[in-house]
Amino acid sequence: MSAQAASFRLQAVLAAAFMVAMVVGAILLAGANPLSVAIGIGERALFTRAGLLEAVLRTIPLTIMGLGIALAFKARIFNIGMDGQLIAGSVAAMAVAPFLPLDALGLFLLLASGLAGGAIWGGIAGIIKGRFGGNEIIATIMLNYVALQVLSWLIRGPMQETMRIIPRSDPLDAALRLPILFEATRIHLGLVIALFAVVAVAVLMQRSRYGFKLAVVGANPHAARYAGIDPRWIAGGVLALSGALAGLAGAVEISGVYGRLQEGFAPGFGITAIAVALVARLNPLLVPVSAFGFSLFYVGLGALARNGVVPFPIVNILEGTIIFVFLAGGIFVAHRTKRVQAEALDG
Amino acid sequence: MDEALFLSGLLAAGIRLAAPIALAAIGETISQRAGVINVGIEGIMLVGAFVAVLVTVMAGNPWAGLAAAILAGAAMGAIHAVFTVRLKAEQIVSGIALLFLGLGLSGYGFRLTLAQGGSAVQVPGFRELDLFALSDLPFIGPVVFGQHALVYIALFCAAGLAWMLASTRLGLMIKAAGDYPQALDAAGGDVDRLRFVCVVVSGAFAAAGGAFLSTAQLWGFVENMTAGRGFLAISCVVFARWNPLAAVAVALGFGIADALQIRMQTSYPGVPYQFFVIAPYVVAIVSLAVASKGSRMPAALGTPFVSQRQ
Numbered sequence: 302m303s304a305q306a307a308s309f310r311l312q313a314v315l316a317a318a319f320m321v322a323m324v325v326g327a328i329l330l331a332g333a334n335p336l337s338v339a340i341g342i343g344e345r346a347l348f349t350r351a352g353l354l355e356a357v358l359r360t361i362p363l364t365i366m367g368l369g370i371a372l373a374f375k376a377r378i379f380n381i382g383m384d385g386q387l388i389a390g391s392v393a394a395m396a397v398a399p400f401l402p403l404d405a406l407g408l409f410l411l412l413a414s415g416l417a418g419g420a421i422w423g424g425i426a427g428i429i430k431g432r433f434g435g436n437e438i439i440a441t442i443m444l445n446y447v448a449l450q451v452l453s454w455l456i457r458g459p460m461q462e463t464m465r466i467i468p469r470s471d472p473l474d475a476a477l478r479l480p481i482l483f484e485a486t487r488i489h490l491g492l493v494i495a496l497f498a499v500v501a502v503a504v505l506m507q508r509s510r511y512g513f514k515l516a517v518v519g520a521n522p523h524a525a526r527y528a529g530i531d532p533r534w535i536a537g538g539v540l541a542l543s544g545a546l547a548g549l550a551g552a553v554e555i556s557g558v559y560g561r562l563q564e565g566f567a568p569g570f571g572i573t574a575i576a577v578a579l580v581a582r583l584n585p586l587l588v589p590v591s592a593f594g595f596s597l598f599y600v601g602l603g604a605l606a607r608n609g610v611v612p613f614p615i616v617n618i619l620e621g622t623i624i625f626v627f628l629a630g631g632i633f634v635a636h637r638t639k640r641v642q643a644e645a646l647d648g
Numbered sequence: 649m650d651e652a653l654f655l656s657g658l659l660a661a662g663i664r665l666a667a668p669i670a671l672a673a674i675g676e677t678i679s680q681r682a683g684v685i686n687v688g689i690e691g692i693m694l695v696g697a698f699v700a701v702l703v704t705v706m707a708g709n710p711w712a713g714l715a716a717a718i719l720a721g722a723a724m725g726a727i728h729a730v731f732t733v734r735l736k737a738e739q740i741v742s743g744i745a746l747l748f749l750g751l752g753l754s755g756y757g758f759r760l761t762l763a764q765g766g767s768a769v770q771v772p773g774f775r776e777l778d779l780f781a782l783s784d785l786p787f788i789g790p791v792v793f794g795q796h797a798l799v800y801i802a803l804f805c806a807a808g809l810a811w812m813l814a815s816t817r818l819g820l821m822i823k824a825a826g827d828y829p830q831a832l833d834a835a836g837g838d839v840d841r842l843r844f845v846c847v848v849v850s851g852a853f854a855a856a857g858g859a860f861l862s863t864a865q866l867w868g869f870v871e872n873m874t875a876g877r878g879f880l881a882i883s884c885v886v887f888a889r890w891n892p893l894a895a896v897a898v899a900l901g902f903g904i905a906d907a908l909q910i911r912m913q914t915s916y917p918g919v920p921y922q923f924f925v926i927a928p929y930v931v932a933i934v935s936l937a938v939a940s941k942g943s944r945m946p947a948a949l950g951t952p953f954v955s956q957r958q
Contacts, residue, residue: 309735316730327753331760379687379740428937435936436886438687438740442879443929443936454922575744612759614871617752621691624745625727628737 310632317629320622327618331611338611342601352604354486356596358558362387362550362567363592364495366574368502369546371583373539374575375506376515376532380540382426382441383547383571385448386419390548391555392455393418395470395562403476408556411477412494415552416545422448423544424537431537441540445571456562470562479557489557495589498546503585515539547571569617573599576620580627595620658907660795664865666896666903667799668693668857668874672881673888673895674806675853679725681813681890682846683826683839683948684732687743689854690878691750692724696855697862698754701771701869702761710774710863714798717859718852724750725851729844736952747878755871762869774798774864796864798856802896805853809892822846826946829953839953854878876929883932887939890946898935905931 328335346352366383373380380386394415401407426444429435455461456468463471479489506512514535518525522532551567559566577595581587599616606613672689679686686692696717704713724746731742762769774796813819821842824832829839861877862869880902888894909924916924 312730313735316735320727327756331756377740379744381687381744425933429933429940433937433940435940436882439879439883439886439936440933442876443883443933446876446929447926447933450922450926454920458920572748576748579741612756614752614755614759617748618756619752621745621747621749621752624741624748625731628731628742628745629735631737632735 313629313632317626320625320629324615324618324622327615328611331615333610338605341605341610342598344601345604346597346601352597352600354488356593356600357492358487359596359599360589360593361489361491361495361557362554362570363574363577363596364589365498365550365553366547366570367577367581367588367592368498368585369543369550370574370578371581371585371588372502372506372515372546373543374578375512375519375583376535376539377519378430378536378539378543379438380423380426380441380543381438381571381575382423382444383543383574384567384569385441385445385571386422386544386547387551387554387567387571388448388452389422389544389551390415390417390419391551391562391566392452392460393421393548394552394555395460395473398473398477401477403474408477408479411473411556412549412552415555416549419548419551420541420545423547424541426544427537427540430540431533434533437536437540452562453564456564460562462561468564472561473556477556478560479553487558491553491557494549494553498549499585499589502546502588506585547574573620576624579624654911658904658911661907661910662900662904663795663799664903665906666900667796667802668861668865669877669881669884669902670806670896670899671798671802671857671860672854672878673884673899674802674809674892675850675857676881676885677888677890677892677895678809678822678846678853679850680885680949681826681946682822682843683829683946683951683953684729684843684847685739685743685950686725686728686746686847686850686854687740687879687882688724688728688746688750689850689881690874690876691747691754692721692851692854693858693861693874693878694750694754694872695724696721696858697873698757698858698869699855700859701769701862702757704771704773704863705762705769708772710772713863714856714859717855721851721853721855721858722848723851724855725848726844728851729847732952733840733843733847736954739950739952751872754869758869758871769868771863771867773862773867774860796860798860798864806892806896813892823946825953826948829948830956833953833955839955843953854881857881880928880932883936886945887935889939902928902931 325335328338346356366387369383370380394411397414398411401410422444426437426440429440430437456470460470462469479491482488482490482492506515514530517528517530518532518535525532554567555562573595577591578588581591598619602616605611606615672693676686676689699720700713700717703716704710707713728742728746731737732739776796813823821832821837824837825839825842833839858874861873881899884895884898884902887898905928909927913921913924
């Protein structure tokens with residue numbers, strides 16, 4: 302290892318250490334003991350039945366959405382609009398619900414509608430990116446705000462409950478709810494759907510031509526063009542595809558947990574899903590593990606925040622810090638520096 | 649006369665609503681011109697907004713709040729610079745992390761300090777300039793002479809930056825860092841140092857935008873109060889083709905659209921207000937689709953640079 306590379310690594314370690322120190326400092330500022338906070342998270346999340354079950358419940362949508370992020374980020378398409386796509390999916394599912402047969406087929410169609418709704422919302426950003434070359438980060442974020450406002454209108458207007466008191470929809474028919482898997486828990490069939498999605502996305506990314514195309518476009522769009530791959534089609538398509546997964550997650554949450562449309566369900570999941578996928582290094586098989594880890598963190602911290610130990614936004618600080626530490630850790634992946642140099646020469 | 653009064657009020661409000669976006673867009677222009685994209689300015693704006701309110705309340709002076717916000721924004725920019733410029737990390741991912749961090753730090757700090765009292769804190773924020781006779785002029789008075797001091801400072805900065813990029817040695821070096829860093833490197837320039845400084849400065853501008861939001865436009869902090877303004881600022885930069893003065897003009901367009909939708913809400917109570925609220929975002933989405941075609945962004949934007957000199 303040359304002296305230059307050694308100093309590079311030292312800087313990475315220092316940068317990561319600084320970020321961690323900031324989190325510790327933030328906890329100290331709140332008058333809490335960082336060590337007891339860490340222990341408290343572990344105790345609540347790992348060693349209580351309720352905490353563990355809550356974390357599993359949260360892992361379901363985060364896994365499905367993390368897979369969508371992994372697909373898009375693999376092609377270096379940065380979909381930050383999963384929150385909007387999730388809303389679009391759950392609205393689509395609830396909108397078709399009254400017309401569905403009340404059996405397994407109806408439940409299947411409900412989830413398919415969620416998938417389609419998310420695909421359409423992601424597809425709008427896909428068209429802006431693929432057809433017009435507009436930045437997908439801006440497009441997906443703006444569509445988040447549009448989706449939030451449309452939802453706010455729908456549940457106070459055309460989709461509000463018959464009683465017209467609370468801004469929420471009527472409940473789904475019991476036949477359209479995902480069945481509970483284990484007696485006396487809230488763990489529903491969505492867990493199986495999430496695991497199925499992991500396998501499907503893993504095959505797609507690691508065994509199929511499409512997955513290879515995503516990787517080529519992500520690594521070098523110029524080379525992709527020479528190989529006969531149109532990066533614009535890939536960009537547009539993968540935005541719709543990852544939107545579809547977010548929409549599916551929305552329909553699963555509605556059907557499995559809430560049973561009706563309301564505001565503020567799945568708060569910030571789209572953002573957390575990004576952290577989930579990045580820490581899993583965009584590997585679909587690691588996404589559920591990462592999602593479970595983040596869920597444990599969230600459940601543990603959430604319990605501490607409710608008890609007033611630390612203010613709740615510590616969750617966001619921690620998510621940001623984890624990504625920064627992950628970025629610093631990326632320096633240590635062997636071929637990393639070489640790739641950067643190759644890109645610099647190529648540019 | 650009513651129309652003139654309406655138009656004058658609309659423009660004056662539009663400028664006020666545009667100022668935070670314009671300040672952030674000026675900063676993002678500098679950073680992107682040097683080759684570093686920062687998608688986390690939304691997070692920096694939030695930190696700026698919070699720090700400005702906190703220090704304004706503590707010091708009793710909004711200028712102290714602004715100064716503190718600028719320092720905090722520069723520090724946030726420095727984090728992005730360390731990861732993207734020094735460590736050559738993926739710029740988009742670092743920006744996303746910065747967004748989380750800013751969201752978390754501002755909300756966390758707010759709940760530890762200002763939100764503790766329970767009742768709303770009095771914020772001695774900025775007042776509009778009052779140039780006596782000038783500000784009382786019909787129509788142009790409130791629009792041209794009745795704005796916050798920061799609006800004039802922002803305009804001055806945008807003009808100065810445009811001049812700097814177009815006609816100075818430093819401007820040429822910044823453009824080289826963003827378009828063809830190899831050339832700057834070969835000529836003996838330090839690409840990384842230049843990029844580092846530009847990213848720090850862009851953080852300071854974004855935080856100043858946040859400070860305007862919380863101490864001039866509104867007098868107080870609300871969690872996640874920027875509501876996408878940082879991303880609107882980035883779309884201003886793209887729409888303005890990386891020209892700082894044009895970016896301010898585009899921001900003004902967003903500001904006027906925002907002022908207009910607020911007025912429409914009261915004029916058309918029959919239409920659900922949500923349809924008016926989404927107007928600026930829809931304008932941004934449509935303009936993104938229209939403006940991106942054939943636009944030429946800095947060639948090395950988003951690409952980390954590794955010097956080949958020994």
